[in-house]
Amino acid sequence: MADLAAPAQLSPDDPRSAYMALVRRRRMYSGLTLLIFAVLFVGGFMVADARNAGGFWDGWHNMLDFPAxxxxxxxxxxxxxxxxxxxxxxxxxxxxxxxxxxxxxxxxxxxxxxxxxxxxxxxxxxxxxxxxxxxxxxxxxxxxxxxxxxxxxxxxxxxxxxxxxxxxxxxxxxxxxxxxxxxxxxxxxxxxxxxxxxxxxxxxxxxxxxxxxxxxxxxxxxxxxxxxxxxxxxxxxxxxxxxxxxxxxxxxxxxxxxxxxxxxxxxxxxxxxxxxxxxxxxxxxxxxxxxx
Amino acid sequence: MTDATADAPIDRRRAEAVARIGARRRFALAIPAAILAYLVYVFFAFDIPGLAERVRLDNAATLVADSYSHKVHVTRDNRSGEVTVAKEGERRATYPQELEPDWVARGDTVRVELEDGHAVILGAENTATYLHPEFGPIEAQASRAGGVQIDIAEADLPDWISYSSSRLDIRTDAGRLTMTRSRTEVHRYFFGWELFWFTLDSPYYNRSLTEIAFGEQLDPARPNLVGAWQDFWNNGIWRHGDVAWAMAETILMAFLGTFGAAMVALPLAFIAAKNFTPLRLVRGVARRVFDFLRGVDALIWTIVLSRAFGPGPLTGALAILFTDTGSFGKIFSEALENVDGKQIEGVASTGARPVQRYRFGVLPQVMPVLLSQVLYFFESNTRSATVIGAITGGGIGLLITQAIITQKDWEEVTYYIILIVVTVMLMDWLSGVLRRRLIKGDGG
Missing domain, CATH: 1.10.3720.10 (MetI-like)
Structure with a gap:
């Protein structure tokens, strides 16, 4: 963590590791955002499914009944x-x-x-x-x-x-x-x-x-x-x-x-x-x- | 073209210019004329002249009055003689004897003080006297045999009294007295929403915030803040807990529908984009799928889906998902057709496989545009989810249509409207902030 937090002291002798640290940090942030989004989405789906009158998995085969x-x-x-x-x-x-x-x-x-x-x-x-x-x-x-x-x-x-x-x-x-x-x-x-x-x-x-x-x-x-x-x-x-x-x-x-x-x-x-x-x-x- | 006209004699060029200007003027006049003609047609098609008769101004007045004020009913059952005091005449909002407001004085007779010096006395033998400071007292009596009787000759009745032998209705700015054979009712109006925080049976009713937060413990079983929160959240009349759930359901529908649609549409958009799918037939199929999804309107999707999944937030989310997959597919594939090929080539030159080419060559280019579209839709779908909820029966849309259809709880309608508008504006603001950050390219 410590090296992630301090990329500012980018040692000119080692630009490569500073760059990699930057990339890693950025990936961690976007991974975290994605994870939060996935949790929200799956959680939201489960809540919606639970509060719906008919379930998501049972409904699909009825889906075509009415149009038919x-x-x-x-x-x-x-x-x-x-x-x-x-x-x-x-x-x-x-x-x-x-x-x-x-x-x-x-x-x-x-x-x-x-x-x-x-x-x-x-x-x-x-x-x-x-x-x-x-x-x-x-x-x-x-x-x-x-x-x-x-x-x-x-x-x-x-x-x-x-x-x-x-x-x-x-x-x-x-x-x-x-x-x-x-x-x-x-x-x-x-x-x-x-x-x-x-x-x-x-x-x-x-x-x-x-x-x-x-x-x-x-x-x-x-x-x-x-x-x-x-x-x-x-x-x-x-x-x-x-x-x-x-x-x-x-x-x-x-x-x-x-x-x-x-x-x-x-x-x-x-x-x-x-x-x-x-x-x-x-x-x-x-x-x-x-x-x- | 210019050469030809330059050679022509000046008179002819002038005549041509005049004709062109004339044509344009006629065209410019034709548009307002067409609009006017259309308006005249619609005026009759919509039966605007007949609208004047159908307008219910008294409904509008009730609605406006109800949305910011409430009334307290003092009701006497003319059979048993029992008198109750209740907010809006609702049984669950009836005052217990010891909490009754001081403008109702019980004795042999019940005296109800109204505003501006008006008062009503509910006397023995089902009589009621309306004391009007300017007009003088008006006496009325209800009996099983004779119906409602009044001591004024019918010819002398002012227009704020409506009277027949089955019903008397006195309306003034100070209050209202109605009398039928079975009951006598006095209304007094107050500003504000009734019992918004706590119902009458709660120990926290009519206490100030400081009293609840810092005062002595009001309910021996619970600490004040916990108890106050519980009583507020479970308020039997306003049902804050259920309303919050309904609002959350509505947002959930928009969230699941919009982002679900985006996830489904993204791979399909690659199939529909010219530069990623060379096969015209495949492309055409994908595009027709999008057209179909958009063409079958959200209304039809909602009806079809609610048959399969029943009422609830999931149905609403799926209806949004189906419609928006079509819209997103179209928008995304257009965005994909505009990507810069060089960046993909660059990634390909490093030996990247197709998936990697898409991930590092294409997505970074289109992501800000796509995400900002998705966020834009998310905001507008929060509003659509209200409407869809009204059709499928879920979320705040259901609550608000029910409240409107009963035609009496306009204060609740106002409450829901305020909630919806505030939520939509919040979403608007939030999606605006996120979109601006995306476009500025914060990291990306």
């Missing part, structure tokens, strides 16, 4: 499938609308929050920490909590879910956008300032054109995330395809063909949006002449 049931029933009723898909399309559109509107509102909210909380751009620099904390809090609230509380006040429907997701999106995008803003070139802003442009004008003509591709790219990514969130919120009572899914799940056997149709719709939508948004985002980041 669903697939079997859907296959038996396969003639009905197109009409079922058609029937749930409006619910899917509602889910998409919740996500789209929430992304739109969150986009503008996040833009405003990011501009007032970026050093160099903020109109009131003293208030930057305040706006940052507001964004932290908006992000920290799980959507489900906001949605459930709003359902209690506004009645069930798409609006509570939309507000919940929009608030979260504003916080999340605000943080990402303020990181983008920090890299923006301030010269156009200064130029506009010198000709007497107001703050709003400086932002609209000096900053936004620079950051718009990044903004849009993050916004698209968020839209993808929000579709998932809106489906989940539907499951806890906010309307849309998640709500239909819960209904067909509570019916259980006999309605699994409906569950299968919903699974299919949801899966296809998510994959489609995922692919489309990644194509668009690539175009936005690598540019095909659309840049302002």
């Amino acid at each position: 049931d669903v697939a079997e029933e859907a296959w038996a009723q396969r003639a009905e499938m197109p009409s079922l898909l058609w029937r749930y399309l409006p619910a899917l559109i509602e889910t998409l609308n919740i996500a789209a509107l929430a992304t739109l509102i969150g986009f503008f909210g996040g833009m405003a929050l990011s501009l007032v909380s970026t050093r160099g751009l903020a109109p009131w620099p003293r208030l930057i920490p305040v706006f940052r904390r507001i964004m932290d809090i908006l992000r920290a609230f799980p959507e489900i909590v906001v949605a459930l509380v709003l359902i209690f006040m506004l009645g069930s429907g798409p609006v509570p879910a939309m507000i919940a997701i929009a608030l979260h999106t504003a916080g999340a995008l605000g943080k990402l956008y303020s990181e983008v803003n920090e890299n923006a070139d301030l010269k156009p802003v200064e130029g506009l300032h010198s000709v007497g442009a107001r703050w709003g004008q400086r932002m609209a003509f000096g900053v936004i054109p620079q950051v718009a591709p990044n903004y849009l790219s993050y916004g698209l990514l968020r839209f993808e995330i929000n579709i998932r969130a809106s489906a989940i919120l539907g499951f806890v009572g906010a309307g849309g395809i998640g709500y239909e899914l819960r209904n067909s799940m509570t019916f259980g056997q006999g309605k699994f063909d409906e569950a299968a149709a919903i699974f299919l719709l949801l899966f296809l939508t998510i994959v489609a949006v995922d692919q489309l948004s990644s194509v668009w985002r690539n175009r936005l980041t690598y540019g095909t002449g659309v840049a302002g």
